[in-house]
Amino acid sequence: MKIEMFHLCPYRDLPEDFREKNRSVWVDVPSHLFDAEIASRTYNETLDELMYGAEMGYDGICVNEHHQNAYGLMPSPNIMAAAMSRETEDVAIIVMGNSIALYDPPIRVAEEMAMLDCISGGRLVAGFPVGSAMDTAYGYGANPALLRDKYAEAEELILRAWEEKELFSFDGKYTQLRYVNIWPRPMQDPCPPVWVPGAGSIETWNHCIDKGHLYAYLSYSGFKRGKQVMDGFWKVANAAGVDNPYHAGFLQLVCIADNEDELHEKYAAHTEYFFNKMLHVYPGFSDPPGYRTVDTIKAGLLAQTTTFGRASNKEATFDELREAGNVVAGTPEQVTEQLRSVARDLHIGHLMILNQFGSIPHELAKENIRRTAQEVIPKLRDMWSEYEDHWWPQNAIVREGSAATPTPAD
Amino acid sequence: MNEKSVSVRNGNFQVDVLEGGSGNPLLYLHGIAGLEWTLFLDQLAEGHRVIAPRTPGFGGSTGTEQLLDIHDLNYFYLDLLDELGLDNLPIVGHSLGGMFAAELAAMQPARFSHVALAAPFGLWNDSDPIPDLFSISLPELATAMYADVKSEPAAALATAPQARMTEVDPSTEEGQATLNFLVERAKSMSTAAKYLWPIPNRGLSKRLHRVTQPAQIIWGQSDGIVPPGYAERFAAKMPNTAVHVVPNAAHMVVDEQPGHVAGLIEGLLAR
Numbered sequence: 001m002k003i004e005m006f007h008l009c010p011y012r013d014l015p016e017d018f019r020e021k022n023r024s025v026w027v028d029v030p031s032h033l034f035d036a037e038i039a040s041r042t043y044n045e046t047l048d049e050l051m052y053g054a055e056m057g058y059d060g061i062c063v064n065e066h067h068q069n070a071y072g073l074m075p076s077p078n079i080m081a082a083a084m085s086r087e088t089e090d091v092a093i094i095v096m097g098n099s100i101a102l103y104d105p106p107i108r109v110a111e112e113m114a115m116l117d118c119i120s121g122g123r124l125v126a127g128f129p130v131g132s133a134m135d136t137a138y139g140y141g142a143n144p145a146l147l148r149d150k151y152a153e154a155e156e157l158i159l160r161a162w163e164e165k166e167l168f169s170f171d172g173k174y175t176q177l178r179y180v181n182i183w184p185r186p187m188q189d190p191c192p193p194v195w196v197p198g199a200g201s202i203e204t205w206n207h208c209i210d211k212g213h214l215y216a217y218l219s220y221s222g223f224k225r226g227k228q229v230m231d232g233f234w235k236v237a238n239a240a241g242v243d244n245p246y247h248a249g250f251l252q253l254v255c256i257a258d259n260e261d262e263l264h265e266k267y268a269a270h271t272e273y274f275f276n277k278m279l280h281v282y283p284g285f286s287d288p289p290g291y292r293t294v295d296t297i298k299a300g301l302l303a304q305t306t307t308f309g310r311a312s313n314k315e316a317t318f319d320e321l322r323e324a325g326n327v328v329a330g331t332p333e334q335v336t337e338q339l340r341s342v343a344r345d346l347h348i349g350h351l352m353i354l355n356q357f358g359s360i361p362h363e364l365a366k367e368n369i370r371r372t373a374q375e376v377i378p379k380l381r382d383m384w385s386e387y388e389d390h391w392w393p394q395n396a397i398v399r400e401g402s403a404a405t406p407t408p409a410d
Numbered sequence: 411m412n413e414k415s416v417s418v419r420n421g422n423f424q425v426d427v428l429e430g431g432s433g434n435p436l437l438y439l440h441g442i443a444g445l446e447w448t449l450f451l452d453q454l455a456e457g458h459r460v461i462a463p464r465t466p467g468f469g470g471s472t473g474t475e476q477l478l479d480i481h482d483l484n485y486f487y488l489d490l491l492d493e494l495g496l497d498n499l500p501i502v503g504h505s506l507g508g509m510f511a512a513e514l515a516a517m518q519p520a521r522f523s524h525v526a527l528a529a530p531f532g533l534w535n536d537s538d539p540i541p542d543l544f545s546i547s548l549p550e551l552a553t554a555m556y557a558d559v560k561s562e563p564a565a566a567l568a569t570a571p572q573a574r575m576t577e578v579d580p581s582t583e584e585g586q587a588t589l590n591f592l593v594e595r596a597k598s599m600s601t602a603a604k605y606l607w608p609i610p611n612r613g614l615s616k617r618l619h620r621v622t623q624p625a626q627i628i629w630g631q632s633d634g635i636v637p638p639g640y641a642e643r644f645a646a647k648m649p650n651t652a653v654h655v656v657p658n659a660a661h662m663v664v665d666e667q668p669g670h671v672a673g674l675i676e677g678l679l680a681r
Contacts, residue, residue: 137607141608143603143607144603145601145607146478173478284545284547285545288603289544289602289607290596290599290604292596294593294597297589297592297596298580299580
């Protein structure tokens with residue numbers, strides 16, 4: 001199994017009464033709460049933590065894109081990935097990803113990712129999310145009814161721009177280009193592996209299976225609700241004859257301490273900050289018309305695609321969040337055992353771990369990163385070694401014990 | 411009233427068309443709430459043959475996926491009118507349908523003898539922003555749509571199922587009914603969003619001066635969807651129009667005060 005460290009780059013200093021005084025951490029989060037000094041510190045600490053994750057032994061580091069959002073300060077994850085491509089030597093640089101339907105023309109994404117792939121020496125994962133309703137429909141004003149159609153066209157254009165050897169013209173519904181001829185081109189041949197982060201839409205499952213992209217279920221719901229979604233994915237995948245666990249990834253919050261008292265003392269308040277303050281999203285932003293497709297609605301997949309991270313909007317305690325599976329917390333042995341069973345139950349070959357979340361301060365984040373990377377990850381790596389990982393960048397490290405990356409000829 | 415399904419562009423669209431009354435034809439384009447044969451249409455049908463198509467994406471009318479923007483929609487409607495053989499007739503549009511009616515009247519002024527727009531979308535003014543109808547809660551929406559929030563349609567809207575708050579079990583009959591309701595609403599609202607998202611301005615202000623026919627702007631006094639201040643903004647662009655603000659009505663003015671609005675339209679047609 002591959003284990004990657006995910007970072008959201010959250011704003012760690014929202015006021016105590018944020019939830020009471022504001023309706024949303026996203027879209028219309030008040031700008032007067034933003035302090036550039038704090039943001040400056042946050043960006044630099046985030047870069048340090050990503051570096052540290054790479055040094056401590058994670059297989060890859062992941063950054064993602066959010067807009068007008070206080071828990072995700074990376075409207076352009078590519079900027080963070082550029083720094084990491086330069087500073088790290090061997091880990092996968094997983095940009096998770098660029099919301100390709102939002103860029104006009106979408107070849108901007110093809111170009112920037114090609115740059116990242118060249119700078120990193122062929123270590124890039126290209127993430128293509130449809131994007132959350134908050135980011136796309138509200139933050140960027142994208143018409144939710146056209147988003148998936150635009151996404152499909154943008155993906156076709158980007159992949160062709162990477163794969164085709166000759167200049168071509170592109171006459172799309174949304175983008176028309178007389179000359180498609182990107183410079184630079186990706187180092188990986190023909191292009192970086194494509195991972196698609198999703199929130200449980202049927203269309204995204206089908207899309208990943210059809211195109212051979214990795215499907216990553218990214219939510220903060222934890223493994224109990226994640227099981228429901230991944231079962232749905234594997235049902236579709238199995239019907240198409242696919243069962244390789246490396247075809248799928250899953251995100252999980254993890255924190256480690258030596259005993260219960262220490263765990264509560266160190267992580268309870270920060271975990272509650274994340275779930276109660278940072279996931280405080282105005283419900284009216286979660287379901288713009290046309291964002292969910294009719295098929296997804298018909299399948300009754302309502303809660304998993306519309307409630308955001310949690311089953312209800314009520315405040316929750318650390319213990320409740322552990323019980324619900326939102327966070328895996330314990331001693332290294334307990335966490336190892338739990339993550340093993342999560343990976344097995346969900347049948348996932350890529351486990352993405354959030355070690356810094358909510359208001360976890362820099363030093364504690366590093367401690368959590370170090371302990372997870374050194375005391376847990378090595379014991380998980382042997383899982384799924386009987387399968388080949390077709391979704392790993394050609395020049396990213398494959399640490400001892402995990403599945404080999406097939407050569408392009410395979 | 412009778413309802414038929416009309417094929418447009420060799421079946422690429424199948425459009426529900428409701429028709430009632432007799433006399434000279436009158437075209438009615440419905441609003442964001444969809445199309446039913448209401449008391450208002452009954453009253454219009456007392457003096458006219460009222461023809462009311464259902465916009466693709468609403469109810470059983472198909473083909474919305476072929477319409478990318480307002481221009482596609484305009485040409486679709488011209489094709490439908492050709493198919494129905496309709497020319498030289500009054501056009502009445504409400505809400506989203508008011509926006510469509512203004513577009514069509516600007517495109518082919520000679521085709522429409524009179525133009526009545528009730529609470530139309532289509533203009534935007536920064537100093538008087540139109541609320542974000544897609545993100546407000548259903549109780550807020552009901553308050554914006556209806557002057558009398560205790561009325562039956564307002565109460566029904568305020569308490570309708572919402573996907574994000576509803577755990578639905580598709581294996582039960584009740585769950586299926588809820589899902590069907592949610593699917594229909596998702597279809598119709600995403601169709602509306604094509605023409606209204608994120609700001610309901612598709613350039614109509616550049617074309618509205620072409621609506622030179624005898625015209626009428628009708629607005630519910632407490633419209634919380636498109637504020638009544640927009641009545642004068644429409645009128646300022648249309649050289650031959652009168653403005654009527656209707657008391658005890660909001661966005662659903664045609665249903666809230668059907669007799670009043672039907673009377674205003676009769677007055678227009680006499681001009």
